[in-house]
Amino acid sequence: MFVRMKRDIQPLCDRHFSRMQPAAIKLDFGTADDYWIEVYACPESDCGRLYNITHGYFNFRDRMIERDTKKLVGCKNDSLPMFIEAVSDGRAQWRCGQDRCNHTISD
Ligand SMILES: [Zn+2]
Numbered sequence: 001m002f003v004r005m006k007r008d009i010q011p012l013c014d015r016h017f018s019r020m021q022p023a024a025i026k027l028d029f030g031t032a033d034d035y036w037i038e039v040y041a042c043p044e045s046d047c048g049r050l051y052n053i054t055h056g057y058f059n060f061r062d063r064m065i066e067r068d069t070k071k072l073v074g075c076k077n078d079s080l081p082m083f084i085e086a087v088s089d090g091r092a093q094w095r096c097g098q099d100r101c102n103h104t105i106s107d
């Protein structure tokens with residue numbers, strides 16, 4: 001299956017429920033190749049939460065993903081990480097981030 005993040009999504013931070021902004025981060029695997037990934041970033045200072053279709057929600061430090069900060073809610077159709085699209089009555093509405101998959105859940 002080809003993994004491709006939906007275009008024009010507006011994920012909310014899983015901690016602040018703030019609307020995340022498109023960004024790109026550079027991962028460091030110790031090679032000469034720069035490896036950029038598209039992410040969405042929480043705008044709150046001192047938060048640093050990011051979301052993307054490969055890793056779900058995570059924090060990033062020293063050009064590395066902090067493994068114990070990952071939060072991955074998998075879509076039941078394709079197991080890819082979902083994002084919070086809206087919050088109503090304290091319940092998060094999750095939507096799959098994979099292009100062309102429209103699976104949603106509320107927790
Ligand atoms: Zn946040």
Ligand SMILES: [Zn+2]
Nearest residue numbers: 075078096101
């Ligand atoms: Zn899906």
